[in-house]
Structure formats: structure tokens, C-alpha cells
Amino acid sequence: MPPERGSPDAGARIPGDWTRQSRARAKDMMNQVSAPARAYVRTESASSLLLLISAVAALLIANSSWSAAYEQWWHTDLAVAVGDATLSMDLRHWVNDGLMVLFFFSIGLEVRREASVGELRRPGHAGLPLLAGIGGVVVPVLIYLIVNPSGDAARGWGVVVGTDTAFMLGALAIVGPTWATQLRLFLLALTVVDDLVAVAVIAIVYSHDIDPAMLSVAAIALAMMALLAYHGTWRAGPYVGLLLVAWVATVLGGVHASLTGMVAGLLIAARAPDPRLVEDALERYRSFRQSPLPRAGRRAQLGVRRAVSTNERLQTALHPWTSFVIVPIFAFANAGVDLRDGVLTAALTSPLTWGVIAGLVIGKLVGIGGAVALGLRLRLGVLPQGVRVDHILGGAALSGIGFTVSLLIVGLAFDDAGSRADATVGVLIAAVLSTALGRCVFAATRRRRGIDSADLPRHLDEPVDPSVDxxxxxxxxxxxxxxxxxxxxxxxxxxxxxxxxxxxxxxxxxxxxxxxxxxxxxxxxxxxxxxxxxxxxxxxxxxxxxxxxxxxxxxxxxxxxxxxxxxxxxxxxxxxxxxxxxxxxxxxxxxxxxxxxxxxxxxxxxxxxxxxxxxxxxxxxxxxxxxxxxxxx
Missing domain, CATH: 3.40.30.10 (Glutaredoxin)
Known part of the structure; x- marks a missing residue:
């Protein structure tokens, strides 16, 4: 950073400051944003390593002598029966259609929080990331369809829609600017569009055998959730129970459960802390401290819960599970492609594979970068303070890491094992190329501009003046x-x-x-x-x-x-x-x-x-x- 303006009154740098800042810079940049957003970014970044390990482990096992056992395991049937009602799926479907509903529910909660109290709550702040998200969806799809304009391969255009937030943030932590909180928030906001479009694509394009009666049950359950949110119900239990009902009805109704998860999350409002509820929680805590009885402790606990919105409490509870357990299990279940016996060679010569690679690597970069440039020219919004167009291009390159949602759509779009293998190889190669491309863009920015920050200032700009202050x-x-x-x-x-x-x-x-x-x-x-x-x-x-x-x-x-x-x-x-x-x-x-x-x-x-x-x-x-x-x- 450039030398700080001002005199010692403004806080001149002192020996040892830079050493401490270097050690704690990751913590510092996280703490500059709201607590929910901090937790979200920190969890996503940390989980990316586990996600990578799971994907690599699946690939290694699928290309070893355990390959047959790996596939047999995921095709094992598991049934849940209540009386005469039975829900039976193999283990891979329990992961993809069952556990992943919590992943999309968590995404829906985050989108609603950003729209209510986060970066998307004001049109001036939301314009550019929303436009960038649209560009990051439309251009990759067009590129994919140029490479695969017809036939069964054309059905896979949804593979290039999504961005894996965990992998993207993890890659940004490794190859991006040293301080990048503002850039991270911008990228999180634009992935909102990716997530919404991806869920819509899954629900509309890749659903089959629709049962209107079951979908009506799901709709009623979701409507009841909306009613609870409207009346300010703050206990999480009723929402979770209705989500379970809606999920079962959606699965039986022939629509992928991702839709239920996303919609349910969007229905649960977030809000800023209410000072009255915070004060009430404090009073209850003081009562417990004066009289530490079980009943007083329970009242204090409920007071604290009520002071925090249901949306954020559910996010806090679910996010570690989705990031550290569910998504890695999903990666282990879906990334295991047997590349032996000419499968890899066939994939590298397949237009399907290269359509996925071009859509994700080139499409995301051009779509997001071009949309931001257009938005700035038309004055539809401004970049966050500290973020430059160069940073956006680096983030756009990293957005080509589709992984989680892309692999989910691969399994839905293709029945043929060969096509699934080609598309999966494309997703994996795109993740590697997107990371390398992002690294090159950020490195060029450092060399050309001499800056390594995409963040808010951290030093007092106006020196303290005793004649004015x-x-x-x-x-x-x-x-x-x-x-x-x-x-x-x-x-x-x-x-x-x-x-x-x-x-x-x-x-x-x-x-x-x-x-x-x-x-x-x-x-x-x-x-x-x-x-x-x-x-x-x-x-x-x-x-x-x-x-x-x-x-x-x-x-x-x-x-x-x-x-x-x-x-x-x-x-x-x-x-x-x-x-x-x-x-x-x-x-x-x-x-x-x-x-x-x-x-x-x-x-x-x-x-x-x-x-x-x-x-x-x-x-x-x-x-x-x-x-x-x-x-x-």
C-alpha cells in the first residue's frame, strides 16, 4: 500500500505494524464485513480444500482396482418406509436429491439475506453484480451451443451455467489479491444469479414424470413457510418440518429437490438486529447471572435466539454441515470418472468436453467482464470501493470453476455413460484452467498497477486536527x-x-x-x-x-x-x-x-x-x- 497520509496525529505507522498485519491479514479482511457474510466467506474458503480432496480421492478410486466397488457402493439401494409409504433411492440419488436440498436451502437463505440486509438490498449496489451474473450465464451457454448446436450433446448446456462458490473463494484466497474482501463480496453477489438460474434450469429443463398432486402438496408446504415468515415466527422448528414435507413431495412429484431447497430459503426473511430484542436478551442474561437456575438459563437462551433472525440462525447451523460434509460427499459421489480404456482420449476429442471447457473458461470471463464493462459505461452501477476492473476479470476467470452444480447437471442431462464422462472431464479441466487463468490475470494486475488489494481502506484518511476535530x-x-x-x-x-x-x-x-x-x-x-x-x-x-x-x-x-x-x-x-x-x-x-x-x-x-x-x-x-x-x- 502507499504510505499513509498525515502526521502522527493520524496514526503514523510504528515498527512492527506491518509484521503483525502480515500475520493477521486474512483475519483482518474477513472482519471488515458483517458477521454473517464473514462466516459465509470463511466457511466457503476453508471447505474448498476438503472439496478438492474429495474430488481427487473419487478420481483415484475410480481409476484403481476399487473402481467396481466404488460404483457398486453408490448404486446400493436405501429405502425409508413409514407404514405402507416407501421412499427408495440408491445412495448417489440420496446424496444428489436428498442431502443437496440442504445445500440449496443454504444458498436460498444467503440470497435472501443479501437481498434483505446485504449487498443486494440497494439497487445502486446490486446493479453491476446482477448484470455480471446474467452475462456469466448467457455467454457461456451461447458458447457451449456454438460448439454443440444439436444432438444429445446440446442438452447439456446447463452444465456451464453455475459457479462453485466454495472452489471459487478457495482459489481466490490462493491466487487473488492479498486483501480481497470487497472483491469477494462482489463475486458472492454475482453468483446469486448463477445459483438462481441453475436451480431454475434443473427444475424446468431436467425434471421428468411430473406428478401434479405431489407438487401441490409441496406448494402448500412452501406457502405455509411463507405465512410463518410473514407473521414473524422466529422458531426454526416449524420451518424445518415444512421443508421436510416439501422435499418429500417434490421428490415424489418428479421435480429435482434443488428447487424446493432454494425456494424455501428465499422465503425466510433476514433482518438487522432489533435493539429492543438485543436489550431483552441482555436483561434475560443478567437475570440468569443473578439466579443461575435452569428456567432462567432457558429464557436467556431463547432471548438470544430471538434477537437473531431465523434466516441467520439457520445459516449458522447449516453452513458448516453443507460446506464440510454434504458438498464433499457430493464431490466424492460424482467426481469419480473411470478414465481408463480410452475414456480420457475419447473425452479430449469430444465436442461435448470442449464445449464445457470453452463455456466455463472463456464464457465466464467474457460474459462477466463484458457485462461489468457495459454496466460501467451505461452507469448502471459502480464497483465496490477498492475493486478495479482488473480484479473483476480475475474473479470472472475463477468463476469458470463450475464443479458442484455443473456435476449435478451432468448427472441429470445425460443418460449415456460416455456423455457423462466427457462432460465430467470437461468440468474438471475447466476448473484447473480457470484457476490458472485467474492467477495470470491477478499476477498481471500486480505487475502493471503495483497493487495487491481489492479491499476497503484500513487507515484513517483525514489526520486528526485539534483546530477542527x-x-x-x-x-x-x-x-x-x-x-x-x-x-x-x-x-x-x-x-x-x-x-x-x-x-x-x-x-x-x-x-x-x-x-x-x-x-x-x-x-x-x-x-x-x-x-x-x-x-x-x-x-x-x-x-x-x-x-x-x-x-x-x-x-x-x-x-x-x-x-x-x-x-x-x-x-x-x-x-x-x-x-x-x-x-x-x-x-x-x-x-x-x-x-x-x-x-x-x-x-x-x-x-x-x-x-x-x-x-x-x-x-x-x-x-x-x-x-x-x-x-x-
């Missing part, structure tokens, strides 16, 4: 704690207690700086409160107003703000005039611009000696960070 404590202190806050944010209000403890603990060694970051999209009075604090500062009462605004964070109307000014014995007329003055608005806007340039996206966001605090911002964490800087200084 609001400072509490010793102005010349060696330690600086900067907070970007929102007066209507309940979490910022609680953080005031943290800052007071830190100022008491470190004394003259610490100065605390408050800067404005009103989140006007979710807090209707945040901008008013920020201007009120600045208006009060015109009468040397910033910190007094600061404390009162946080004390009344849940009621900050104009009338309340004016009454607070009166309580502080301010000239209310002058205060109200200053409230709407251009100078005050410009002062708040300056802090907002500084927050944007510094990578602050939520509140509270803290900086210790100019370095953004990643993850938790409790008293213990901030004390440890400040102490480490104090000892080095």
Missing part, C-alpha cells in the same frame, strides 16, 4: 482513539461507556476524537442530531450535547433536540439558526467524506492511532490494542 482528553496524548458514530445508533450509545472507561484507564496518554457518520438510511434523525452537536459546539458545548444526544438516542426529534439545548442553557435561537447553517452541514459532510475514505461503513467504527479496529470494539479489545501501541511507542 472534537477531542476529549489530553490533546497531545501519544494514543489516539477516533470514533465514527451516529447519535441515533443504540450500539454507539453503549460505546460511550467504553470510551469513558478507556479515558479513565489511560489518563493523559489517550485522547478521544468523535466524528460524525449519520446512517440516514436507517436512522431518520441521525443527520439532525449530528448538526445539533455541531450547532452546540458553536457555543462551546459539543461534549455536553454529545452526552445528552446519546442519552436520548431513541427520541431525537427537533423538539427534543431544542429542549436539550435549553437544558444546557444555550442560546436556543442561535442554536436553531446554526442547526441549518451551511457551515454546520459542511462540517458534518466533511466527517462523512472522511469516513468513506477511511473505510468506515457502519457505526461505531473505531481507529486506534490511525488503524481501523477490525471486529469487536468492547473495552477489553480496545484496551489491548491501545496497550500494544503504548508499549511499542
Amino acid at each position: 472534537h477531542i476529549r482528553g489530553n490533546i497531545d496524548a501519544p494514543l489516539t482513539l477516533v470514533e465514527y458514530g451516529d447519535f441515533e445508533c443504540p450500539f454507539c450509545a453503549r460505546a460511550t461507556g467504553v470510551t469513558r472507561e478507556l479515558l479513565t484507564r489511560f489518563g493523559d496518554d489517550l485522547r478521544y476524537v468523535f466524528r460524525h457518520l449519520p446512517l440516514t438510511e436507517i436512522h431518520s434523525h441521525a443527520a439532525l442530531a449530528a448538526r445539533a452537536a455541531e450547532a452546540a459546539s458553536r457555543q462551546d458545548a459539543f461534549w455536553s450535547m454529545h452526552d445528552l444526544l446519546f442519552a436520548h438516542h431513541d427520541d431525537l426529534t427537533l423538539e427534543v433536540v431544542a429542549s436539550l439545548a435549553a437544558d444546557l442553557d444555550l442560546d436556543v435561537t442561535a442554536f436553531l439558526d446554526d442547526l441549518d447553517s451551511p457551515d454546520v452541514e459542511e462540517r458534518v459532510a466533511r466527517d462523512i467524506a472522511s469516513a468513506e475514505a477511511s473505510g468506515a461503513r457502519g457505526t461505531p467504527t473505531f481507529f486506534v492511532n490511525g488503524q481501523r479496529v477490525i471486529g469487536a470494539h468492547d473495552t477489553q479489545t480496545l484496551t489491548a490494542l491501545l496497550t500494544s501501541h503504548q508499549s511499542v511507542g
